[in-house]
Amino acid sequence: MAICHSQASGLGGVRTSGDLVARMQLAKGMRINEAKKFVADKLKVEVKDLSDEVVMREVREDLDIATVFMGYGSGSRGIEAKAKISQLLDLKINCVEKFKEKTGMRF
Amino acid sequence: MTKNISIAKNKILHEEESNMIQTRMGDGAIVSMSESDVRQEIEEGIEDAVKRAKCEPLSGDDIEQLYDIVCDPRKFISVKRGNELTLTYDSQPLKFTRLGLPGAMPQIAQTYERCMMADTLEMCYVHYSAKPVKQIFPEEEAAVAETLLITTPTLLYGVMPNMPTYTKPDGPCENATELMPKGMIKEAQAAQIEAAQLMEDDIVLLGDHMYGAGADGIDLDTTAAGGDAEFYGVLKAVERLREKYPDMQIEVGMSGEFILGFHGSLKYKGKRLAGMYPADQCKILAEAGASMVGAVVNTNTRKSFPWNMARALTMIKQATKESPIPVFANVGMGVGGVPMQITPPIDSVSRVSTAMAEIGGLDGL
Numbered sequence A: 001m002a003i004c005h006s007q008a009s010g011l012g013g014v015r016t017s018g019d020l021v022a023r024m025q026l027a028k029g030m031r032i033n034e035a036k037k038f039v040a041d042k043l044k045v046e047v048k049d050l051s052d053e054v055v056m057r058e059v060r061e062d063l064d065i066a067t068v069f070m071g072y073g074s075g076s077r078g079i080e081a082k083a084k085i086s087q088l089l090d091l092k093i094n095c096v097e098k099f100k101e102k103t104g105m106r107f
Numbered sequence B: 001m002t003k004n005i006s007i008a009k010n011k012i013l014h015e016e017e018s019n020m021i022q023t024r025m026g027d028g029a030i031v032s033m034s035e036s037d038v039r040q041e042i043e044e045g046i047e048d049a050v051k052r053a054k055c056e057p058l059s060g061d062d063i064e065q066l067y068d069i070v071c072d073p074r075k076f077i078s079v080k081r082g083n084e085l086t087l088t089y090d091s092q093p094l095k096f097t098r099l100g101l102p103g104a105m106p107q108i109a110q111t112y113e114r115c116m117m118a119d120t121l122e123m124c125y126v127h128y129s130a131k132p133v134k135q136i137f138p139e140e141e142a143a144v145a146e147t148l149l150i151t152t153p154t155l156l157y158g159v160m161p162n163m164p165t166y167t168k169p170d171g172p173c174e175n176a177t178e179l180m181p182k183g184m185i186k187e188a189q190a191a192q193i194e195a196a197q198l199m200e201d202d203i204v205l206l207g208d209h210m211y212g213a214g215a216d217g218i219d220l221d222t223t224a225a226g227g228d229a230e231f232y233g234v235l236k237a238v239e240r241l242r243e244k245y246p247d248m249q250i251e252v253g254m255s256g257e258f259i260l261g262f263h264g265s266l267k268y269k270g271k272r273l274a275g276m277y278p279a280d281q282c283k284i285l286a287e288a289g290a291s292m293v294g295a296v297v298n299t300n301t302r303k304s305f306p307w308n309m310a311r312a313l314t315m316i317k318q319a320t321k322e323s324p325i326p327v328f329a330n331v332g333m334g335v336g337g338v339p340m341q342i343t344p345p346i347d348s349v350s351r352v353s354t355a356m357a358e359i360g361g362l363d364g365l
Helices: A002-008 A017-027 A032-043 A047-051 A053-061 A078-088 A094-103 B002-007 B035-053 B058-071 B105-115 B130-150 B177-180 B185-212 B227-245 B279-286 B305-322 B346-358
Strands: B021-024 B030-033 B120-123 B154-161 B217-223 B250-254 B291-295 B327-329
Touching: A002 B154, A002 B346, A017 A032, A017 B120, A017 B154, A032 A047, A032 A094, A047 A053, A078 A094, A078 B130, A094 B130, A094 B279, B021 B058, B021 B305, B030 B035, B035 B058, B035 B305, B058 B305, B058 B346, B105 B130, B120 B130, B130 B154, B130 B185, B154 B250, B177 B185, B185 B217, B185 B227, B217 B227, B217 B346, B227 B250, B227 B327, B250 B279, B279 B291, B279 B305, B291 B305, B305 B327, B305 B346
Parallel strands: B120 B154, B154 B217, B217 B250, B250 B291, B291 B327
Antiparallel strands: B021 B030
């Protein structure tokens, strides 16, 4: 059923930009259109591009904020990508803050 | 099948008959209806929602759009480009466990991220209740912390508040359902308050541990299944967590379209909880400090899919309009118009998904 919903109406997760839009909705209480506009502006793309797998893969690769391809030689993943997403969206991400505390790194 | 034919009241006809729309009943059984029957079912579903939830009916344009979605001959349909929304999940990793795929939770989360286009992730314990998970916090926190290192989307830790687990014979509190038939109303109300307080403390403890492990927040799913006292306890827990953690993401998924008044007299911020429908549930949760709401409208298995879909959309659209925080409709089996089936039919699910996004104006599912 989750697959059916993702195909019928889902924004596409890390395959496109769904994770970024959902993050703004949950963290800042943004409604869907507001969150899409915010993310599109940050990524410097049009709102209509947010669900385009081709455009968004290139954008995510350029920004190095993780794609679904995680094989050898892939870019940032997991906490690495989230550290960059935190900066990109100007948003505190709990686990990134914890990572900073534990490593003593500041970025 | 005999039962379903009886329920459909002669609307079941052979597929070969022309000019008939193939749709389903709320239990998933296929039925064929004439175009006028479908329109009538939609009108009656809206009427029922307006009467019960005291909300505005769908507009004429909404009804036409819903009619087109229901009657589309294709098996699978989707939103138009640009109308996509984001998806959240309840008991996300357990969906694999129930399929007999015993993977570790971190790997299931990776699978959702990279294979299933998930916009958000959720971790949980197989019991999926607030009470038992506190006994295994160290193991669950370790799994959450490990998953956070290797995944990208927002990650919530999910439980059901499940207040009845605090009553005898499973918990320390007197069982209100045994006291009430004896006429011991005040004792039954006191027992519910005691159970709600224990549950509230456990939810706050859960929030402390999971937020401390790095999770983005928590998902309180199937809230108020134990009635208005459970809803009260959840609202108080949300309020306490919001005060402690201003940035915590708190998702509250509801259990039903209205709050059952097992206690009957409870108020939160001056508002009576029993009998609240989705729009009021959303507003009171926003007041408590929730980040978003998972609104529910129950599916009636004796009614048709168009009736259930129209009814759910009417209530949910009103809730989305009035809610100060994002609304994500619950669209799993038996809610939001989806037929009550362990294998929900794709034709119905894709129609619910599309209608909720394009007519309901929701923020997510």
